[in-house]
Amino acid sequence: MASAEPIYRVQDLVRVFSHGPQPVIAVDHVSFEIPAGQRLGIVGESGSGKSTLIRMMAGLRRPSSGDIVFAGQSIVGRRESELSWLRRGVQLVFQDPRSSLDPRMKVADIIAEPLRSRIWQGTKRPDPFSRVNELMAQVGLDPGDRNRYPHQFSGGQRQRIAIARALAPNPRVLIADEAVSALDVSVRAQVLNLFADLVADHGLTLVFVSHDLSVVRHVCDAVLVMQAGHIVEAGPVDQVYSDPREPYTRQLLASVPRLRRD
Amino acid sequence: MIMMSDELLRIEELSVRFAGSSRNALEKISLQIGRGERVGLIGESGSGKSLTALTIMGLLADNAKCRGSIRWQGRELLGLRDAEYSRLRGEEISMVFQEPMTALDPTMRTGRQVAEVLRLHERAPVGKARPRVLEMLADVGITDPQRVADSFPHQLSGGQRQRVLIAMALINTPDLLICDEPTTALDVTVQARVLELLRSGLDRAGSALLFISHDLAVVSQMVDRIAVIYQGRIVEAGTRSQVLENPHHPYTAGLIATADLANVAPGARLPVLDDFWKRAADGQR
Numbered sequence: 001m002a003s004a005e006p007i008y009r010v011q012d013l014v015r016v017f018s019h020g021p022q023p024v025i026a027v028d029h030v031s032f033e034i035p036a037g038q039r040l041g042i043v044g045e046s047g048s049g050k051s052t053l054i055r056m057m058a059g060l061r062r063p064s065s066g067d068i069v070f071a072g073q074s075i076v077g078r079r080e081s082e083l084s085w086l087r088r089g090v091q092l093v094f095q096d097p098r099s100s101l102d103p104r105m106k107v108a109d110i111i112a113e114p115l116r117s118r119i120w121q122g123t124k125r126p127d128p129f130s131r132v133n134e135l136m137a138q139v140g141l142d143p144g145d146r147n148r149y150p151h152q153f154s155g156g157q158r159q160r161i162a163i164a165r166a167l168a169p170n171p172r173v174l175i176a177d178e179a180v181s182a183l184d185v186s187v188r189a190q191v192l193n194l195f196a197d198l199v200a201d202h203g204l205t206l207v208f209v210s211h212d213l214s215v216v217r218h219v220c221d222a223v224l225v226m227q228a229g230h231i232v233e234a235g236p237v238d239q240v241y242s243d244p245r246e247p248y249t250r251q252l253l254a255s256v257p258r259l260r261r262d
Numbered sequence: 263m264i265m266m267s268d269e270l271l272r273i274e275e276l277s278v279r280f281a282g283s284s285r286n287a288l289e290k291i292s293l294q295i296g297r298g299e300r301v302g303l304i305g306e307s308g309s310g311k312s313l314t315a316l317t318i319m320g321l322l323a324d325n326a327k328c329r330g331s332i333r334w335q336g337r338e339l340l341g342l343r344d345a346e347y348s349r350l351r352g353e354e355i356s357m358v359f360q361e362p363m364t365a366l367d368p369t370m371r372t373g374r375q376v377a378e379v380l381r382l383h384e385r386a387p388v389g390k391a392r393p394r395v396l397e398m399l400a401d402v403g404i405t406d407p408q409r410v411a412d413s414f415p416h417q418l419s420g421g422q423r424q425r426v427l428i429a430m431a432l433i434n435t436p437d438l439l440i441c442d443e444p445t446t447a448l449d450v451t452v453q454a455r456v457l458e459l460l461r462s463g464l465d466r467a468g469s470a471l472l473f474i475s476h477d478l479a480v481v482s483q484m485v486d487r488i489a490v491i492y493q494g495r496i497v498e499a500g501t502r503s504q505v506l507e508n509p510h511h512p513y514t515a516g517l518i519a520t521a522d523l524a525n526v527a528p529g530a531r532l533p534v535l536d537d538f539w540k541r542a543a544d545g546q547r
Contacts, residue, residue, distance in 0.1 A: 045449045046420065155307055184306045184476040186520045189532035196531070211449040214523045218532060238528060255454035257479040259522045261506040 005072055006033040007173060007205050008057065013066035015052050026052040028229035029066070036172070039199060039206040041216030041237060043252065044226035050209050053226070054175050057207070059086050071172070084119040091166035095178035097158035101150040107161055108132045108146035114168045126170075135164040138201075139194060156187035163194065167202070174199070175207040180215060188215070195219050213249075214256045217241045225249050269335075270437055270470055271295040271318070276330035278310075278317055287313055289494045290330065295438065300464070300471040302485035302502075304478055304517060310494040311474045315440050318472075319357055320347040335437075352379055356431040358424075360443035365427055366415040372426045373399075373411025379430050398429045401466070403459045421452035428460055435467040442474045457483060478521035482506060490514045512542035 015027040027049045034040050044050045055061040057068055059075050068075050075086050091114070094100040101110055112128040133143040139160040150158055159179065166174055176195065180188045196219055199206045210216050216223055216237060223240050225233040225248065233246040244250045271294065278288040288310045295301050305311045316322055318332060320342060332339040334350070342350075351357075359365040367375055376398065377391035392411075399407035402425040415423055424444060431439055444460070445453040457480065464471055473484045481488060482502060489499040490513065498511040509515045516538035526532055 045451055185478065186306055186476065186517055186535050189520045189523075189534045193532055193534065196529075211451075213450075217528050218523060218526065241528075252451060255450040256524075257450070257453070257457075257477065257483055258524055259479045259506065259518065260482040260502070262503055 004036060007036040007071055008034040009067075009069040010053075010057065011067045011069070013053070013056065013068065014064045015049075015056060015061070016064045025229050027056070027063075030226075030229070030231055031066075032224060032231065032234065034205060034207070036205055037203060038222055039208065039220040041213075041220035041223040042207065042209045042226060043211065043213050043216055043223055045211055045252075047228075048226040049229040050226050051177060054092075054177060054207060054209055058090050058092055058175055059083050084121070087117070087119040088114075088169045089171055090173045090175060091169065091171040093159070093162050093166050093174065093176045093179045096182045097150070097155065097162045098182075100162055101158060103150055106147050106149060107136075107141075107153075110150070110161060111135055111146075111164045111168055113165060119169070126168075131168060132164075135167055138167065138198070139164045140190075154187075155183055156190055159183060159191050160194065163191075163198070167198065170202075171204070173205045173207065175209070177209045178211070179208070181210065181212070192218055211252075212256060213241060213252050225252065268297045269294060270297050270299075271472075272331075272333045273314075273318070274331045274333075276314075276317065276328065276332060278313060278322070278329075279327050281325040281327070285494075287326075287494055288317070291491075291494075291496055293489055293496065293499070295470050295472060297437070298468055298470050299487065300473065300485040302481035302488045303472060303474045303491055304476070304481050304488060305491035306476055309491045311476075311491050312442050314491070315357065315442050315472065315474055318440065319351060319355065320344075352382065352436070353434050354436055355438045355440065356434065356436040357440040357442065358427050358431045358444045360446050363415060363420075363423060366423060368415055371412055371414060372418065372423075376411070376426065376430050376433060380433050394433070395429075398433045399426070402426075402429045402432075402463060403455065404429075419452075420448055421456060424448060424452075424456050425459065428456070428463060432463045432467050432469065436469050438470045438472065439464065439467075440472045440474070443476070444473075445480065446475070446477070453480070460484070478506075478517050482521075490517065512538040 011031050013027055013030045017024045017026055030053060042050045052061065056063050063076055070086055071089060075083065111132045115126055115128045115131060132146055136143045136146060141157060141160050180191050183191060208216060208219050220237050223237045224231050227248050233240060233249045240249060244253060273291055273293045276288055276291045277286045279286045291314060303311050303314060317328060320339060328340050373395050376395045380391050380394060395411060396407040399410055404410050404422065404425055410418060410422060445456050448456060473481055475481050485502060487501055488505040489496050490511065492513050498505060498509065498514045505514060506518060509518060516535035519533040520535065
């Protein structure tokens with residue numbers, strides 16, 4: 001792994017928001033690499049900068065300074081028309097499938113949406129009909145439900161729809177932003193198992209963002225802990241979980257509610 | 263056993279059906295809460311747990327038909343007139359909802375909103391309410407009560423908004439506080455702090471608690487007794503240790519397994535509810 005080119009290289013990345021009375025440094029000189037095939041967790045509280053960081057990695061937000069290299073090429077400073085390799089290669093799954101799925105679209109159209117995009121100009125585009133059936137089966141949905149609407153599905157099923165849509169263009173990287181945080185605890189396990197299976201079956205690189213370190217431990221092999229725009233701790237997930245070095249990481253771990261049986 | 267005089271709430275065979283629906287949304291629910299007692303109601307989305315809370319609070323829409331009985335300190339609540347219910351709500355029974363942004367009025371400063379609850383029930387004049395409001399905000403762990411009282415809800419963080427709601431719910435020292443997923447929208451660190459404040463607030467006010475959540479780990483931190491609700495029915499109820507150490511219903515066993523991530527080896531497949539339904543079906547065969 002060490003000799004291979006990492007799929008992501010983030011160098012000295014900064015993002016400042018200057019809309020308010022005082023500028024806010026959301027991401028403050030962050031550097032790290034993601035080897036291809038790694039399952040990387042990014043953990044932190046609201047406001048730690050984790051969502052801003054992944055939005056920049058997905059090319060949805062411009063950095064103030066620094067560089068992001070995806071699959072060997074910098075994504076910074078490019079026009080949208082020059083980013084199709086990034087759009088195909090990196091897909092996102094968001095927290096709340098109720099707001100990330102268009103309620104007026106049929107499930108088949110939602111899942112096929114990335115296949116209709118301009119990003120396919122000049123390349124062979126998969127056939128949407130058969131691809132949707134294949135994707136629905138992969139995420140544990142019945143392809144017979146392809147003409148139904150999002151509200152006819154449960155929360156866990158809606159998140160499966162969002163995952164199927166993310167897989168549609170055959171991405172190399174899947175970025176999940178609090179993808180199980182809005183789900184019932186009992187449904188969370190099913191969706192986490194699905195992430196684990198899909199990442200293994202498709203050889204995906206996973207970036208899994210969460211405020212809950214115990215969830216990250218189950219799907220990731222490495223973790224970055226963010227606080228106030230900085231990476232305060234990084235390492236193999238087992239080591240960070242069982243032997244955290246930073247007081248902040250210890251505090252995050254101590255906050256996870258544990259089942260009390262007595 | 264709870265002595266009669268210590269009993270606050272007794273729900274018996276409560277069923278709720280919405281007009282046009284062919285099945286009951288709640289089916290013969292029975293639940294008792296004693297004075298100062300903390301009870302958890304655990305279930306998934308759509309199980310009827312929030313509906314139970316709204317029924318107790320008398321907040322159901324007109325198209326809902328209730329049968330059975332809800333007795334509050336010996337008095338029947340089903341069929342109570344709106345005016346009488348309003349006096350009960352906020353004074354004897356109060357509630358904290360999941361989404362603090364929608365539960366607060368976005369156009370009113372938070373201090374005034376807290377003061378309004380106090381004034382409605384204690385008829386205190388505006389000027390007199392302020393010191394009590396600031397004291398209450400400090401009690402729920404707000405370090406700068408003056409600033410928070412003078413802020414609009416959107417100027418506060420999610421954790422601060424939820425604290426304001428808890429302050430509002432406890433300011434009249436209600437006999438019963440109902441919390442419906444009070445920390446689900448919060449980060450784990452903020453959740454831990456809010457739960458702690460809720461516990462100390464309840465201790466001070468001496469209020470009983472009905473804590474509603476899909477998260478069994480959170481529920482287990484807050485209550486002495488647990489009732490499990492599934493598809494509108496209570497399938498299991500008992501003390502925390504009875505329910506969690508020796509669950510009888512496969513659904514309860516499934517909820518326990520999915521809530522206990524710490525007990526699963528990293529990288530191993532996580533247990534899901536279906537495993538327990540299957541196991542129960544195999545056992546019966």
